[in-house]
Amino acid sequence: MRHGARNRRRPGWWQIVPSCALVLSGAAMVGGYARAHDDVALPGTTVAGQDVSGLDRDQIVGLVSNRFNEAQVTIRVGGSSQTATLAQAGVVLDADATARAAVAGAGSFGPTLRSIIGPREVIPAVTLDEDAFAGFLASAQALAGTAPVPARIQLSADGTAFEVVPDSSGTGVDGAAIRASLTTSARSLSGGDITVAAAPQEAPTTTSHAKTAVTEANALISGAVILTGAGSSWTATTAEKASWVTTTATDEGMTARIDPAKVRAWVDARAAEVDKAPVPQITNVDAAGNDLGLARPGRPGTRTTNAQQITDGIVSSLRSGTDYSGALASEPVAPSARTRAVPSGPERFAYQAADGEKWVDVNLTDDTMTAYVGTTVVHGPVNINHGEESGEWATKLGTHHVYLKNESQDLGCAPDFPYCQKAVPWIAYWDGNFAIHGAPWATDFGYDSGQVSHGCVNAPVEEARWFYDFVEIGTTVVTHE
Numbered sequence: 001m002r003h004g005a006r007n008r009r010r011p012g013w014w015q016i017v018p019s020c021a022l023v024l025s026g027a028a029m030v031g032g033y034a035r036a037h038d039d040v041a042l043p044g045t046t047v048a049g050q051d052v053s054g055l056d057r058d059q060i061v062g063l064v065s066n067r068f069n070e071a072q073v074t075i076r077v078g079g080s081s082q083t084a085t086l087a088q089a090g091v092v093l094d095a096d097a098t099a100r101a102a103v104a105g106a107g108s109f110g111p112t113l114r115s116i117i118g119p120r121e122v123i124p125a126v127t128l129d130e131d132a133f134a135g136f137l138a139s140a141q142a143l144a145g146t147a148p149v150p151a152r153i154q155l156s157a158d159g160t161a162f163e164v165v166p167d168s169s170g171t172g173v174d175g176a177a178i179r180a181s182l183t184t185s186a187r188s189l190s191g192g193d194i195t196v197a198a199a200p201q202e203a204p205t206t207t208s209h210a211k212t213a214v215t216e217a218n219a220l221i222s223g224a225v226i227l228t229g230a231g232s233s234w235t236a237t238t239a240e241k242a243s244w245v246t247t248t249a250t251d252e253g254m255t256a257r258i259d260p261a262k263v264r265a266w267v268d269a270r271a272a273e274v275d276k277a278p279v280p281q282i283t284n285v286d287a288a289g290n291d292l293g294l295a296r297p298g299r300p301g302t303r304t305t306n307a308q309q310i311t312d313g314i315v316s317s318l319r320s321g322t323d324y325s326g327a328l329a330s331e332p333v334a335p336s337a338r339t340r341a342v343p344s345g346p347e348r349f350a351y352q353a354a355d356g357e358k359w360v361d362v363n364l365t366d367d368t369m370t371a372y373v374g375t376t377v378v379h380g381p382v383n384i385n386h387g388e389e390s391g392e393w394a395t396k397l398g399t400h401h402v403y404l405k406n407e408s409q410d411l412g413c414a415p416d417f418p419y420c421q422k423a424v425p426w427i428a429y430w431d432g433n434f435a436i437h438g439a440p441w442a443t444d445f446g447y448d449s450g451q452v453s454h455g456c457v458n459a460p461v462e463e464a465r466w467f468y469d470f471v472e473i474g475t476t477v478v479t480h481e
Contacts, residue, residue: 039056039057039103040053040054040055040056040103041053041054041055041056041060041102041103042120044119044120045102045119045120045122046119046120046121046122047060047063047064047098047102047121047122047124047189048064048067048122048123048124048187048188048189048190049121049188050063050067052102052122055102056103057096057099057100057102057103058099060095060098060099060102060103061095061096061098061099064093064095064098064099064124064189065093065095067189067190068086068087068091068093068095068124068189069085069087071085071086071185071189071190071191072084072085072086072191073085073086073089073181073182073185073191073192073193073194074191074192074193074194075136075139075140075143075178075194075196076193076194076195076196077140077143077144077173077195077196077197077198078143078144078197078198080143081143082139082140082143084136084139086182086185086186086189086191087132088132088136089132089133089136089182090128090129090130090131090132090133090134090135090136090182091126091127091128091129091182091185091186092126092127092128092129093124093125093126093186093189094125094126094127097125098122098124098125101122101125102122123187124186124187124189126183126186126187128179128182128183128186133179133182136178136182137173137175137178137179140173140175140178140196141172141173143173143198144171144172144173144198144199145170145171145198146170146171147170147171147172147201148167148168148169148170148171148172148201148202148203148204149167149168149170149203150167150203150204150205150206150249151164151165151166151167151203151205151206151207151209151210151254152164152165152205152210152247153165153210153213153214153217153247153254153256155238155239155242159237159238159239159242160238161218161221161238162214162217162218162221162242162245163214164207164210164211164214165210166207166210167202167203167205167206167207167210168203169200169201169202169203170200170201170203171198171199171200171201172198172199172201173196173197173198173199174196174197174199177196178194178196181194182194204249205249205253205254206253208253209249209253209254210254212253212254212255213247213253213254213255213256214256216255216256216257217242217245217247217256219321220241220245220256220257220258220318220319220321221238221241221242221244221245221318222321223317223318223320223321223322223323223324224236224323224324224325225241225314225317225318225323225324226323226324226325226326227267227270227310227325227326227327227328228325228326228327228328229270229271229274229304229327229328229329229330230274230302230328230330231274231443232270232273232274234270236266240266241318243262244258244259244262244263244266244318245257245258245259246258246259246262258315258318258319260311260312260315263311263314263315264307264308264311267307267310267311267314268307270328271304271307271328274302274304274328274330275301275302275303275304275330276301276302276444277301277333277448278298278299278300278301278333278334278335278336279296279298279299279301279335279446279447279448280298280335280336280337280338281294281296281297281298281335281336281337281338282294282295282296282338282339282340282366283295283337283338283339283340284339284340284341284342284348285339285340285341285342286341286342286343286344287341287344289339290344292342292344292348293377294377294381295340295342295363295366295368295381296363296366296367296368296381296383296446296447297368297381297382297383297446298335298336298337299335299383299444299446299447300332300333300334300335301332301333301335302330302331302332302333303330303331303332303333304328304329304330305329305330305331306328306329307328309326310326310328313326314326346375349361349372349375350363350478350480351372351399351476351478353372353373353374353375353476354374355374356373356374357373357374357476358371358372358373358470358471358472358475358476359371359372359475359476359477359478360372360436360467360470360471360475360476360477360478361381361478361480362384362386362395362436362457362477362478362479362480363381363480363481364386364395364397364479364480364481365481366381366447367383367384367385367386367445367446367447367449368380368381368382368383368384368446369381369382369384369436369457369459369463369467370382371466371467371470378470379466379467379470382445382459382460382463383445383446383447383449383460384445384446384457384458384459384463385439385442385445385446385449385451385452385453385457385458385459386452386453386455386456386457386458386479387452387453387454387455387456388452393452393453393454393455394455395434395453395455395456395457395479396431396432396434396455396479397479397480397481398431398478398479399476399477399478400430400431400434400476400477400478400479401430401474401475401476401477402428402429402430402471402472402473402474402475402477403429403430403473403474404427404428404429404473405427405428405429405468405471405473406427406429407425407426407427407468408423408424408425408426408427409423409424409427410422410423410424411424411427411437411456412454419454421441424437424438424439425437425438425440425461425464425465426438426461426464426465426467426468427468428467428468428471430477433455433456434455434456434457435456435457436456436457436459436464436467436468436471436477437456437457437458437459437464438458438459438460438461438463438464438465439453439458439459439460439461439464440461442458442460445458445459445460457479
């Protein structure tokens with residue numbers, strides 16, 4: 001017998017509409033609830049176990065910061081203890097990040113709906129400052145007794161080679177257990193006791209490890225290091241080379257290596273001995289800025305250009321156990337130019353000369369010498385060296401006159417003189433033993449040259465000859481500051 005298909009009734013509109021209305025009404029309620037909690041922690045939100053529902057970010061920052069600052073942990077080792085705040089133990093709290101996590105999702109539909117369904121726990125954003133934690137751990141080690149001392153290497157007393165300083169065993173605590181307990185306290189923003197037992201411990205770096213490292217270290221400093229530059233020469237001492245060696249302790253042992261940064265510091269120090277800063281040129285001007293003549297010639301400086309190349313060469317040679325020899329290279333550094341306001345009248349001169357009168361100006365401040373005829377410069381200014389600022393070897397100040405000239409003469413070279421210079425050229429005496437003369441031994445002249453005389457005015461040989469030919473017996477020489 002055939003049976004007809006059974007008709008299934010579809011729900012009518014009078015059944016669907018109420019259901020949709022219920023869903024929409026619920027969504028509207030959740031949406032309104034979300035807007036009501038915009039920028040604040042949603043209901044059911046806790047931070048480290050504390051309810052922060054309805055609190056804004058600033059309030060949560062204040063709350064977690066206060067709890068963090070008040071929390072203390074006490075390390076207990078045997079019968080001894082020591083208390084510290086979480087911060088002193090090395091815990092770092094990011095209160096702002098914690099507050100942001102607590103209010104995350106505020107004002108949004110999904111998180112709001114989830115907050116209605118169930119609570120949400122936020123773990124504080126904490127990290128460990130390793131240096132501060134190491135100090136906290138050291139205090140715990142101190143409670144346990146004498147800590148084990150790792151082996152190390154050092155330069156021997158005679159400074160010829162590295163030697164091993166042996167390890168020693170001791171008593172210590174379980175640092176990993178302390179770290180774990182501290183982390184738990186930090187995440188709950190609470191204090192409490194951290195109890196650990198003291199136990200015998202071996203040194204983390206043994207004498208055997210150090211013996212391997214000392215062999216490596218002595219090989220690294222076996223090669224000679226010789227550096228030259230600008231007429232100077234340096235040979236690195238064993239102690240200097242030893243200071244470039246660093247050791248690293250690992251779980252497998254200890255290794256020694258050359259630290260390129262320390263080598264570079266040594267190279268830079270040598271370069272600084274020969275590098276020279278440029279000396280600015282100074283031109284005299286009047287109040288209106290008009291050029292009144294050169295007061296002090298500029299002097300180029302020098303700058304080392306291959307310090308890194310030298311460093312790389314030294315490091316490479318020491319690592320391979322070979323000798324190194326290198327030379328510093330340099331480039332000139334141009335001097336800048338400055339002006340100096342001076343009176344425009346004759347008062348700017350150190351000596352009021354008659355028309356056509358020869359005279360020589362020696363300026364001990366600018367370290368220059370200038371030849372004049374009247375008020376006209378006929379030569380210079382040229383850079384010179386003079387005596388010390390004060391004392392026995394200071395250059396005599398005042399107005400003097402040339403009284404003796406010698407083309408060449410030994411200076412000093414007597415029992416009562418502390419120096420002896422043979423065959424000094426182009427000497428023009430102007431007061432006792434004070435004279436203008438050539439100084440072939442000097443390597444630089446002028447302001448900030450770093451070179452002084454025993455009171456005489458020292459000039460480059462060719463300049464000394466020019467002034468020797470210029471002055472006559474009786475010519476005025478003015479030395480002033």
